[in-house]
Amino acid sequence: MNCKHARPLVPLYVDGELTSVQSAELRPHLLSCPACRSLAQAEQSLHAWFVPTDEIPVPAGFAAHVARRAVAGDTGSKRPLAPVEGSGHEHSEPILQFVLHALAVAAIALVVASIAMRRLDQPAAEELKAHESQALDASLFALDQINREELRAASIFNPQGAQEGSSGR
Amino acid sequence: MALKLVQEAPLQDADLVREAIAGNPLSFQLLVERYQGRLFALARHYTSSPVEVEDIVQDTFLKAYSRLDTFQHQSAFYTWLYRIATNTVLDFLKRRGRCPVQAVEDPELAGSPETDRRIVRPDARLERQEVAEITHAILEGMPEIFRTVLVMRELEEMAYQEIADVLDISIGTVESRLFRARARFKERLVTQYPEFAQGINE
Ligand SMILES: [Zn+2]
Numbered sequence: 001m002n003c004k005h006a007r008p009l010v011p012l013y014v015d016g017e018l019t020s021v022q023s024a025e026l027r028p029h030l031l032s033c034p035a036c037r038s039l040a041q042a043e044q045s046l047h048a049w050f051v052p053t054d055e056i057p058v059p060a061g062f063a064a065h066v067a068r069r070a071v072a073g074d075t076g077s078k079r080p081l082a083p084v085e086g087s088g089h090e091h092s093e094p095i096l097q098f099v100l101h102a103l104a105v106a107a108i109a110l111v112v113a114s115i116a117m118r119r120l121d122q123p124a125a126e127e128l129k130a131h132e133s134q135a136l137d138a139s140l141f142a143l144d145q146i147n148r149e150e151l152r153a154a155s156i157f158n159p160q161g162a163q164e165g166s167s168g169r
Numbered sequence: 170m171a172l173k174l175v176q177e178a179p180l181q182d183a184d185l186v187r188e189a190i191a192g193n194p195l196s197f198q199l200l201v202e203r204y205q206g207r208l209f210a211l212a213r214h215y216t217s218s219p220v221e222v223e224d225i226v227q228d229t230f231l232k233a234y235s236r237l238d239t240f241q242h243q244s245a246f247y248t249w250l251y252r253i254a255t256n257t258v259l260d261f262l263k264r265r266g267r268c269p270v271q272a273v274e275d276p277e278l279a280g281s282p283e284t285d286r287r288i289v290r291p292d293a294r295l296e297r298q299e300v301a302e303i304t305h306a307i308l309e310g311m312p313e314i315f316r317t318v319l320v321m322r323e324l325e326e327m328a329y330q331e332i333a334d335v336l337d338i339s340i341g342t343v344e345s346r347l348f349r350a351r352a353r354f355k356e357r358l359v360t361q362y363p364e365f366a367q368g369i370n371e
Binding site for chain 1: 194195197198199201202205206209210213214217219222223226227228229230231232234235257260287288289290291297298300301303304305319322323324328329344347348351354355358
């Protein structure tokens with residue numbers, strides 16, 4: 001085997017994608033050719049950059065929560081992104097408390113509003129019904145956000161305290 | 170191998186899928202439990218935010234459930250799920266606007282012979298987490314098509330065939346994409362972090 005044939009096989013060799021016959025053909029060339037050997041070493045050296053990262057634990061009750069939403073008809077793709085500022089920043093506890101509080105207030109307001117709208121539904125206007133269902137959607141979404149934040153807070157601040165199935169959703 | 174699986178997991182993925190389609194929510198929950206850890210790890214390769222990871226995985230399972238009837242049973246359930254997860258990740262990256270999508274066939278990305286032969290081992294002074302952070306930062310700036318293959322090959326350690334199945338491309342495409350992705354990764358390493366990734370030409 002010469003360099004022209006060996007070169008394109010080197011990445012495959014390093015990735016373990018060659019057949020045993022192909023590997024057996026390439027190996028003698030790598031042993032005798034410094035250029036191709038350093039190419040193989042260069043390929044291998046790159047792999048050292050891909051180290052396992054710190055795991056993000058699956059929150060308790062995640063599967064039950066997802067299954068419930070799935071069965072309820074949530075198809076996932078249409079939800080807005082969670083309102084996160086940047087990424088990789090841990091919430092400090094007071095901010096999280098504040099966010100939870102604000103979300104709770106907002107959700108209660110929305111629920112109250114949607115109930116109030118239902119009460120006002122005397123003229124039986126179609127448009128009112130549309131508004132009502134929108135408000136209800138929004139409030140359900142807000143409630144869901146709170147549940148998620150709560151669960152997350154429980155797992156961040158009290159990893160042992162969050163017990164399987166006790167998420168209460 | 171197959172026999173061992175039967176003994177350890179009496180409920181096969183295919184059975185759970187069938188039961189979930191038939192309306193048993195617990196079956197779907199079992200599928201989620203079975204693969205949630207792997208999908209959390211997968212999403213983690215694209216973002217370090219726990220909130221975003223959870224969103225991506227949840228979205229993946231919700232999408233999977235809504236089109237469970239399209240699962241053909243020809244491929245493994247996890248391959249199918251992994252494909253949905255990858256699409257969800259790409260969608261997520263697009264919406265976040267973090268990752269350039271272009272640069273599909275740019276010959277400049279193929280790398281030069283000098284780059285190919287450069288050995289770019291992480292500096293011994295770096296902690297494991299620091300290495301991971303540098304790698305993550307470089308991946309963040311790479312076009313999606315390169316980022317996904319690098320994650321699949323280098324971090325998920327998938328075989329070319331598995332990558333081809335998930336991305337629905339040929340093995341030859343996996344090969345060339347991976348080649349160009351590595352060249353570009355290396356190029357960025359030595360230009361952005363020359364102090365830690367000295368190119369040693371041997
Ligand atoms: Zn050679």
